[in-house]
Amino acid sequence: MTHFAYAQDDMALARRLHDSHTIFREAALTHRRFRHKDVLPLLNQLTSQPIFQVTQVGESVEKRSIHQVKAGSGPAKVLLWSQMHGDEATATMAMFDIFNFLQGKDDGFDDLRTTILNKTTLYFIPMLNPDGAERFQRRNALDIDLNRDALRTQSPEAIILKNLQQTLQPLVGFNLHDQNPRYSVGKTGKQAAITFLATAYDEDRSLNPVRERSMRLIVGMNRVLQQFIPGQIGRFDDEFEPRAFGDNIQKWGTTLILLESGGYANDPEKQYLRKLNFVAILMALQAIADQSYEKEAIEEYAAIPENGPHLFDVLIRNVQINRNGANFTVDVGINRYEENACESQRSVRPFFYRSVVEDIGDLSIFNGLEEIDATGLQLVPARIHTGSLETVNDLQKIDLEALRQEGVVVFRLSKAVKGEFPTDPVHLLTEGELPAQPLSVDQIPTFLLTDGTSIRHLCVNGFLQNSGETAVIRPNGIAE
Secondary structure, three states, X not given: OOHXXXXXXXXXXXXXXXXXXXXXXXXXXXXXXXXXXXXXXXXXXXXXXXOEEEEEEEEXXXXXXXXXEEEEXXXXXXXXXXXXXXXXXXXXXXXXXXXXXXXXXXXXXXXXXXXXXXXXXXXXXXXXXXXXXXXXXXXXXXXXXHHHOOOOOOXXXXXXXXXXXXXXXXXXXXXXXXXXXXXXXXXXXXXXXXXXXXXXXXXXXOOOHHHHHHHHXXXXXXXXXXXXXXXOEEEOOOOXXXXXXXXXXXXXXXXXXXXXXXXXXXXXXXXXHHHHHXXXXXXXXXXXXXXXXXHOOOHHHHOOOEEEOOEEEEEEEEEEEEEOOEEEEEEEEEEEEEEEOOHHHXXXXXXXXXXXXXXXXXXXXOEEEEEEEOOOOEEEEOEEEEEEEOOHHHHHHOOHHXXXXXXXXXXXXXXXXXXXXXXXXXXXXXXXXXXXXXXXXXXXXXXXXXXXXEEEEEEEOOEEEEOOOOOEXXXXXXXX
């Protein structure tokens, strides 16, 4: 079979996997912020399936169990681990989808299953960092970044991963992560949905057969995914990081593929990116099983555009700000950061956003996931409600929509609870706190965009809204 015909067959198989994903999607996992207790029942269910061997391979700092799921009996060993960083859960969801897939039968994928299970032995480690997942944070309970603990192995979780690599000596390892959603593919302005890296094993970024295998596998994964997310796949810079597991595992003789799930439009819980992980990993496992990756050209790896932090969540272009009576035209870059809600609020909403003004000035080399051209508009402070409220619940007693039309979106609270937040788009201040002004870097972005006579847009904690009905503006920029 020619390489072209092989590639066409691959594309068709990837499309069928993509379109059939809902059949295999693990229904118990619907969002990113699941915990150790949520995956334990799923692991227990696998123990009744003869194709799986589920074993506990150790414990976390806080004594949560860490498990290995083994499947297949072939000569090519593959080690896959997810949630090395506790708040990077996309691939864990995809792993459980793959477990469901491997149990399937008579659905048109039997040849793929047989090839994978007969030619490879798979070792999955879902949720390597359960303590971090409990807090939905990157680091473990010792506040150590596990991906910078490959040499000292101070963390029990790092010891587990290194021991597995050293004892199994797998042919290929998959280091599965999530990345900052504000990375773009080169300088295209397109959000990087998936990013790959064939990690370097030395400072010179040398090539050997182990690393070349990473590149060939990534070339195939990139090709099949491009049909779903054209132009949204990037490649990380391969600068050597001597403390990282990816770099060291490549050095220790296991071909290492780093796969990072970034961002995708209207997919805050990364359910579509979960599907792409499912497709990419299964296609790579097939390539390992039948060694078809050997047909891929290494040169095509370097052609994947390198990632860069070239995006803001919100970019306001060409807006006027006033300083000391003079107007200046600037761009304003805003980013939103997730923060965990307090325990009592998690059943309502597990997190809230803390947004900041990231940069002000000439941001013409950047793009925004949301953009607005504010030419002719002026940025002025939002208006503060004249009364003082005790709790968040008091907001329900006020006509917020009427106040919003007047530019009033800031409210003082005398009894603020950390981690408590309203369901309405308002900016809350604790008693005695004042809104930051004039506009400056690092402040919470709550303000109005006006055309001198009416409000055109409101920005509350970094979220832009059209004003709807316009409100009259007095010369000092305060809404009447």
